[in-house]
Every structure is written in structure tokens, then in C-alpha cells.
Amino acid sequence: MSISIVDESKISAHTIATLYYSFYRELRDKQGLPCGSVEDYEKEIRELIKGGNKFFIALIDNDPAGFVRISEREGAYWIEEIFVKPKYRGQGLGRILVEEAEKYIKERDDAAYIMVLPQELSTIKFWLHMGYKMLNTIELVKYLNNPPKTEETRMLEVFGFPLLIWRWEKEEYDELELEFLSVLKEFFYKYDRVVFLKVIIYALKRALKNEKMD
Numbered sequence: 001m002s003i004s005i006v007d008e009s010k011i012s013a014h015t016i017a018t019l020y021y022s023f024y025r026e027l028r029d030k031q032g033l034p035c036g037s038v039e040d041y042e043k044e045i046r047e048l049i050k051g052g053n054k055f056f057i058a059l060i061d062n063d064p065a066g067f068v069r070i071s072e073r074e075g076a077y078w079i080e081e082i083f084v085k086p087k088y089r090g091q092g093l094g095r096i097l098v099e100e101a102e103k104y105i106k107e108r109d110d111a112a113y114i115m116v117l118p119q120e121l122s123t124i125k126f127w128l129h130m131g132y133k134m135l136n137t138i139e140l141v142k143y144l145n146n147p148p149k150t151e152e153t154r155m156l157e158v159f160g161f162p163l164l165i166w167r168w169e170k171e172e173y174d175e176l177e178l179e180f181l182s183v184l185k186e187f188f189y190k191y192d193r194v195v196f197l198k199v200i201i202y203a204l205k206r207a208l209k210n211e212k213m214d
């Protein structure tokens with residue numbers, strides 16, 4: 001198996017678009033939303049390249065297997081998307097693409113930034129594993145007509161403030177995470193953030209004293 005990494009100057013926009021399409025098809029499928037066509041993405045990619053975006057494409061025995069896109073905006077370098085075809089996952093290709101992107105960014109700046117949706121827990125775990133830290137950015141909204149129904153959202157928390165996230169059609173939470181989400185939702189129906197913070201502080205102090213938790 002031979003792996004090579006090329007940039008957007010060595011490969012057609014159409015080939016990148018087929019990978020881009022697979023990335024969005026997988027994401028939109030999880031979200032339960034429709035996806036664009038390869039042609040739509042090809043147009044978008046031509047514009048992105050014109051606008052200075054950098055693509056690295058991984059080829060396995062000449063088969064396009066994954067890509068990463070980097071952009072410069074708001075005074076920082078962003079890894080906008082990374083994607084490895086499902087059949088090539090778990091073999092180190094994602095790491096190779098991340099390291100290629102980091103090498104490119106390191107020659108130009110001191111930090112690589114990424115934005116991830118809170119529903120993408122598996123992706124967040126991947127980035128944490130790759131040495132990234134969670135930082136900033138809470139999106140706020142005021143619904144001026146129809147607020148979403150509660151069953152369309154899930155509830156997380158930030159400093160005890162409920163943070164609503166969309167409930168995706170295909171979620172990837174494990175049992176512990178699902179239990180947390182369910183208890184959290186029930187909790188916030190009954191109590192406010194002050195009680196939440198007190199409960200958490202109490203539980204954390206107990207855990208620090210090595211008290212057994214079932």
C-alpha cells in the first residue's frame with residue numbers, strides 16, 4: 001500500500017469534490033438533512049481555491065482516500081474539514097493529514113484552530129487525542145417566531161447554564177453519555193444553575209476524597 005499526499009495544484013477540483021461530497025453526505029445523513037451534489041461542491045471548491053484555501057489530498061495506491069482543508073480567516077489558520085473514507089479509517093491517515101496541515105500552518109503562524117459542533121462527540125474526542133484543547137465560542141439565538149420543540153434539542157451545560165444543541169437523527173453517544181443527557185434534562189426542569197453548580201461541587205469534592213461512585 002503506497003500513501004502519497006498532494007495539494008490542490010496536483011489534482012482536479014472534481015476529484016476533491018467527490019471527497020468533499022462524501023464528507024458532507026456522511027455529516028448530513030447524521031443530521032437528517034439533505035446534501036448538495038458533487039457539481040455544487042466542485043463549484044464551491046474552485047471558489048475556495050481561488051480564495052487561497054489550501055487542500056491536502058491523501059492518495060492510497062492512487063485512490064483519493066481523504067483530504068484536509070485549511071483556510072486563513074479572522075487573523076488565524078483554521079482546519080476547516082478533515083475526512084478519511086470509511087474503508088481507510090483507523091490506519092493512521094487522519095493523523096498524516098492533520099500533521100501535514102499543522103506543518104503548513106506552522107510555517108505561517110503559531111496555532112491551528114478548528115470549529116466542531118457539540119453533537120460531533122467522536123470528532124471532538126479525535127481532536128482532543130490529537131492534542132487540541134477546547135476553547136471559546138458559544139452561539140446564542142433568540143427565536144422570534146417559533147422556538148424549536150424540546151424533543152428537537154438536547155441539553156448540555158456550560159457553567160450551569162443550559163446549552164441547547166440540535167438532536168441529530170443518528171447520534172453516537174455511548175450509554176454513560178446518554179444517561180448524562182437524560183439526567184441533565186430532567187435536572188434543569190426542576191432546578192436552576194445554582195443548584196447544579198452546588199451538586200457538581202459537592203460530587204467533585206467527594207470524588208477528590210476518593211469516595212466510591214457507582
Ligand SMILES: CC(C)(COP(=O)(O)OP(=O)(O)OC[C@H]1O[C@@H](n2cnc3c(N)ncnc32)[C@H](O)[C@@H]1OP(=O)(O)O)[C@@H](O)C(=O)NCCC(=O)NCCS
Nearest residue numbers: 081082083084089090091092093094095122123125126129
Ligand atoms: C476523524 C477522521 C478524519 C480520523 O481519521 P482516521 O484515519 O480514522 O484517523 P487515524 O487512524 O489517523 O487516527 C489518528 C489517531 O487518532 C485516534 N482516533 C481516531 N479516531 C478517534 C476518535 N473518534 N476518538 C479518539 N481517538 C481517535 C486514533 O486512535 C489514532 O491514535 P494514534 O495515532 O495515537 O494511534 C475520520 O474518522 C473521519 O473522516 N471522520 C468523519 C469526518 C469527520 O468527522 N471529520 C472531522 C470534522 S471536520
